[in-house]
Amino acid sequence: MAGRVMLLFACLMLLPSAHAELTDSKRALIQELFPKATVIEDKLSDFPVYPVYQLQELLGYAYESVDLSRLQGFAGKPISMLIGLDARGRFTGVKILSHHEPVFLHGLGEEPLFGFVDQYEGRSLREQIIVNTSNSRRSGKDTQGNVVHFDGVSKATVSVLIINDTVLSSALKVARTRLPGFTQAAPTRARADFFEPLTWQELVNRGYVVHWQVQADKIEESVGRPLSDYPEAPDVMPGEPFTDLFFGYINSPMVGRNLLGDDGYNRLLQKAGDGAQILAVMSRGPFTHLSDDFVPASAPDRLGMVQNNLAVEMRDLNMFDGTIALQAEGMPDFARQTLFRIGGNAGFNPGANAELRLNVELERNHLITDRTTLDVPVSFSSDLFETVEVAPLPEHTRQPVWVGLWKERWWQISLLVTGLAVLTVFFARQKSLSRHPKLVHRFRWGFLFFTLFFIGFYAQGQLSVVNIYTLLLALWDDFSLNVFLLDPVLFILWTYTFITLFIWGRGLFCGWLCPFGALQEMAAWLGEKLKFKQVRVPEHLHRRLILLKYPILIGLVGTAFYSLTLAEQLAEVEPFKTSITLLFVRYWPFVAYAIGLLVIGMFIHKFYCRYLCPLGAGLAVLGRLRLFSWLDRVELCGNPCQHCKNECGINAIRKDGRVDYDECIQCLECVVILRDEDQCVDKRLQSKRKGKPHILATDAAQPIEMS
Known part of the structure; x- marks a missing residue:
C-alpha cells in the first residue's frame, strides 16, 4: 500500500x-x-x-x-x-x-x-x-x-x-x-494630508507644477530646416518660445485643490471615479499641445507619455464646465488647457520619472511633411508623494474595458434609455391611451421602426439565445459582471427585459423590442398589402406547434454545457445574426433561411416567433412569474364574442376569451378593441341599453362577431 x-x-x-x-x-x-x-x-x-x-x-x-x-x-x-x-x-x-x-x-x-x-x-x-x-x-x-x-x-x-x-x-x-528595462520603481501615491494655499507662481517655483518650454531654434535644429521653409508653420515672434508648456498631477491635493478650488477638486475626483489618475496640461504660444482639429474626450494627437519604456495611455476627460475650472491665483491665460486621465494597461507611478513626448509636424508642401518628437521630462517634487508598500497589479488599477465602451457609446445609451422610458410610460398608461386607436397604432409602428433601424441595425441590440448560454456558463464557471457590461446596449436591453418580464410578461420584448420581430411585423404588413392569402393555422394544430420552441430551447442550452462550439452552431436556428447583425451579407444558405422565414411570415403572421424562437420560449418561462395581468377581459369575451381572437394576428387569445400570456406579444390590439365603443360587443350592448341612437345606427352597419 x-x-x-x-x-x-x-x-x-x-x-x-x-x-x-x-x-x-x-x-x-x-x-x-x-x-x-x-x-x-x-x-x-x-x-x-x-x-x-x-x-x-x-x-x-x-x-x-x-x-x-x-x-x-x-x-x-x-x-x-x-x-x-x-x-x-x-x-x-x-x-x-x-x-x-x-x-x-x-x-x-x-x-x-x-x-x-x-x-x-x-x-x-x-x-x-x-x-x-x-x-x-x-x-x-x-x-x-x-x-x-x-x-x-x-x-x-x-x-x-x-x-x-x-x-x-x-x-x-x-x-x-x-525583460530588463521594464522593471517598475517603488510605487508611490499622492500625500492626502499635504496641502497649503499657494499662488500659481508658488506652485511653479516649488516644482508642484512643472514648466517646460522650447525655442524655435531647437525645432529648426531638430528638423534641419528654418521654420520659414514651412508655409503653415506657427508664427514665432522674436524672444517668444515655440511652445510654453505647464503640467501638474491633479490627484495631489497640493496641486488639485490649488488649481481647481476645493469644490472643483472634489467634483472632479467624484466624476472621474475611484482610481482615476489625472494630469492637467496647459500650454500657450504659437504651438500648443493640442491641434485645432482635436476631438474632445479622445487621446491627444500631439502629446504622448512614456514611463519605464512603456506607453502610458492619455485620454481627455472633457470635464471643464462651470463648476470645474482652473482658477489658481495669478494663473496666466492659456491657449489650451486639458485634464487627462492617465494610466491604461501600463498604469502610472506619479512619483517616478516619466516623459511627455510632444510630436511636431511641419508641412513643406502637400507631399512632404517633416516630423520631430520632443522629450519633456516629467519629474514632480518628491514632497507630493509617499511610497506604497505593495505595488498594485495593473489589472486592478487600469480602467476596465467596459468603462471605455460605455463612454464611447454614450449617445446610443442615452437614446436607448430615452426610448425605453417612453415605452414604459406608454405601457403604464395603456388603459387610458388605448381609447385613442390612431395614437396607439402610430406609436406602435413608429417604435417598431426605432427598434429595427436603431436598436437592431445600428446599435446591434438584438438579444439572442446565445446570451443565455453566456449567463448560464458564467454562473456555472466563474461569474463576472464585466462580461455582460462589455456591450452597453445589450446589457441595458437584457436588464430592462428581465425587469419587465415580472410586470408585463414576455410580450413587451417580443412585440416591441426584438428587431427581427419588428422585421417580421413589417413582412406581414407587406404580405397583406400585396393581398397574399393569410393562412390561419387550425386551432388544434396551432396549440401543438407553439410547443416546438421549448424542446429547441432545452436542446440548445443542454448542448452548451457539452460543447459551446456546437451550441453556437445550432443557435443558427435563430436568423438574428444573418438578418440584423450582418444585414444579409453572408453565405447564401443562411440568407435563404432568414429570407424564407420572412416570406413564410407574409402568409402566416410571425411564423418564426410563434413556433420556432428559443429566445421567446425562455422569456415565456420567466414571464409566467409576472405580477400582473394587464389585458382586461369582460364577461362576453369568448362567450360568445370572438372579435379580439379573430383580430389577434399571433393567435394568443383562446376561444374562451382568455389571453395566453406565454404567446402574447402585447401589441395592445385587443385593448384598443375592448375600449372602442364601435368595435367591442360589450360596449355596444351597453350603449343599446342606454338607448344611444348613433350607436344603434353603427350597430346596424356592423354586425356582432360571434362564433
Missing part, C-alpha cells in the same frame, strides 16, 4: 513538468513567431513562458495568453492566443489558438479576426495602441509619436477590444517579470 502511495505521489510530482512540455504543433507555431529560433525551451516552472533562443542569444518569450490573463470574451470564455514578445518588448506576432466568439465563428468568418491580430507584429510595448471603433477612424498604420491606431472590426467591436486588452496586459506581465 505504501508503495502505491509513493507511486501516486511521484506521478503527481511529474504532472507539472509533463504539462509544460511542448507539443509538436505548439513548437511549430512558436517557430513561426520566431523564424530565427534554434532552441525553444519548455515552459518555465516559475513563470508560464517559453524562452526562445538563437544559439545562446535570447530572442524573447512565447506564452499562452490564458496563463496570464483570464479576461472573458463575448461568449463568456477567454480567447486563447499564443503571443511572441522579443527581448526589446516588441511583438513578433499573435496566433489565435481557440475562441468562441460567435460573430467570427458563425458570422463574419475568422479572416477579419486573423487580420486584426496580424497588426501586432512589429509593434512595441513602448507604443500606445488604440483600437479604432468609430466609423470615422484613422488608418491602422497611422502613427503619431508613440501612438499607434489599429483598425477594428465592424460588428465585432467588443471582441477586438477584449483581444487588445488581453494582449497588452499579458505582455506587460511578461515584460515586467522577464
Whole structure:
C-alpha cells in the first residue's frame, strides 16, 4: 500500500513538468513567431513562458495568453492566443489558438479576426495602441509619436477590444517579470494630508507644477530646416518660445485643490471615479499641445507619455464646465488647457520619472511633411508623494474595458434609455391611451421602426439565445459582471427585459423590442398589402406547434454545457445574426433561411416567433412569474364574442376569451378593441341599453362577431 502511495505521489510530482512540455504543433507555431529560433525551451516552472533562443542569444518569450490573463470574451470564455514578445518588448506576432466568439465563428468568418491580430507584429510595448471603433477612424498604420491606431472590426467591436486588452496586459506581465528595462520603481501615491494655499507662481517655483518650454531654434535644429521653409508653420515672434508648456498631477491635493478650488477638486475626483489618475496640461504660444482639429474626450494627437519604456495611455476627460475650472491665483491665460486621465494597461507611478513626448509636424508642401518628437521630462517634487508598500497589479488599477465602451457609446445609451422610458410610460398608461386607436397604432409602428433601424441595425441590440448560454456558463464557471457590461446596449436591453418580464410578461420584448420581430411585423404588413392569402393555422394544430420552441430551447442550452462550439452552431436556428447583425451579407444558405422565414411570415403572421424562437420560449418561462395581468377581459369575451381572437394576428387569445400570456406579444390590439365603443360587443350592448341612437345606427352597419 505504501508503495502505491509513493507511486501516486511521484506521478503527481511529474504532472507539472509533463504539462509544460511542448507539443509538436505548439513548437511549430512558436517557430513561426520566431523564424530565427534554434532552441525553444519548455515552459518555465516559475513563470508560464517559453524562452526562445538563437544559439545562446535570447530572442524573447512565447506564452499562452490564458496563463496570464483570464479576461472573458463575448461568449463568456477567454480567447486563447499564443503571443511572441522579443527581448526589446516588441511583438513578433499573435496566433489565435481557440475562441468562441460567435460573430467570427458563425458570422463574419475568422479572416477579419486573423487580420486584426496580424497588426501586432512589429509593434512595441513602448507604443500606445488604440483600437479604432468609430466609423470615422484613422488608418491602422497611422502613427503619431508613440501612438499607434489599429483598425477594428465592424460588428465585432467588443471582441477586438477584449483581444487588445488581453494582449497588452499579458505582455506587460511578461515584460515586467522577464525583460530588463521594464522593471517598475517603488510605487508611490499622492500625500492626502499635504496641502497649503499657494499662488500659481508658488506652485511653479516649488516644482508642484512643472514648466517646460522650447525655442524655435531647437525645432529648426531638430528638423534641419528654418521654420520659414514651412508655409503653415506657427508664427514665432522674436524672444517668444515655440511652445510654453505647464503640467501638474491633479490627484495631489497640493496641486488639485490649488488649481481647481476645493469644490472643483472634489467634483472632479467624484466624476472621474475611484482610481482615476489625472494630469492637467496647459500650454500657450504659437504651438500648443493640442491641434485645432482635436476631438474632445479622445487621446491627444500631439502629446504622448512614456514611463519605464512603456506607453502610458492619455485620454481627455472633457470635464471643464462651470463648476470645474482652473482658477489658481495669478494663473496666466492659456491657449489650451486639458485634464487627462492617465494610466491604461501600463498604469502610472506619479512619483517616478516619466516623459511627455510632444510630436511636431511641419508641412513643406502637400507631399512632404517633416516630423520631430520632443522629450519633456516629467519629474514632480518628491514632497507630493509617499511610497506604497505593495505595488498594485495593473489589472486592478487600469480602467476596465467596459468603462471605455460605455463612454464611447454614450449617445446610443442615452437614446436607448430615452426610448425605453417612453415605452414604459406608454405601457403604464395603456388603459387610458388605448381609447385613442390612431395614437396607439402610430406609436406602435413608429417604435417598431426605432427598434429595427436603431436598436437592431445600428446599435446591434438584438438579444439572442446565445446570451443565455453566456449567463448560464458564467454562473456555472466563474461569474463576472464585466462580461455582460462589455456591450452597453445589450446589457441595458437584457436588464430592462428581465425587469419587465415580472410586470408585463414576455410580450413587451417580443412585440416591441426584438428587431427581427419588428422585421417580421413589417413582412406581414407587406404580405397583406400585396393581398397574399393569410393562412390561419387550425386551432388544434396551432396549440401543438407553439410547443416546438421549448424542446429547441432545452436542446440548445443542454448542448452548451457539452460543447459551446456546437451550441453556437445550432443557435443558427435563430436568423438574428444573418438578418440584423450582418444585414444579409453572408453565405447564401443562411440568407435563404432568414429570407424564407420572412416570406413564410407574409402568409402566416410571425411564423418564426410563434413556433420556432428559443429566445421567446425562455422569456415565456420567466414571464409566467409576472405580477400582473394587464389585458382586461369582460364577461362576453369568448362567450360568445370572438372579435379580439379573430383580430389577434399571433393567435394568443383562446376561444374562451382568455389571453395566453406565454404567446402574447402585447401589441395592445385587443385593448384598443375592448375600449372602442364601435368595435367591442360589450360596449355596444351597453350603449343599446342606454338607448344611444348613433350607436344603434353603427350597430346596424356592423354586425356582432360571434362564433
